[in-house]
Amino acid sequence: MDEEKECSCRGRKTERTEEERRRLVNRLSRIEGQIRGLRGMVERNAYCPDILVQSSAVSAAINSFNRDLIAAHIKGCVVRDIKQGDEDVIDELIDTVRRLMK
Numbered sequence: 001m002d003e004e005k006e007c008s009c010r011g012r013k014t015e016r017t018e019e020e021r022r023r024l025v026n027r028l029s030r031i032e033g034q035i036r037g038l039r040g041m042v043e044r045n046a047y048c049p050d051i052l053v054q055s056s057a058v059s060a061a062i063n064s065f066n067r068d069l070i071a072a073h074i075k076g077c078v079v080r081d082i083k084q085g086d087e088d089v090i091d092e093l094i095d096t097v098r099r100l101m102k
Helices: 018-043 048-083 088-100
Strands: none
Touching: 018 048, 048 088
């Protein structure tokens, strides 16, 4: 696969391979299941520390998803744009990281 195919971010849209899209959607589906599990725990009046442990697992899953997605963005879109002389992508990346670290 060439770099353009892996991450084409022009027009504020990223073209992903079918495999990458499938992997991301599968991860989000697992996270969605964890969220439903949390809701069920609240509905069943589960013990607060048990809910908190599960909530922490959801947070870790989201953080992992974000780390992988930003790594793919840096390795693909950011590197390509810098090589093409577009350094504005660096400011965009810094803003994105700031928002993630709130």
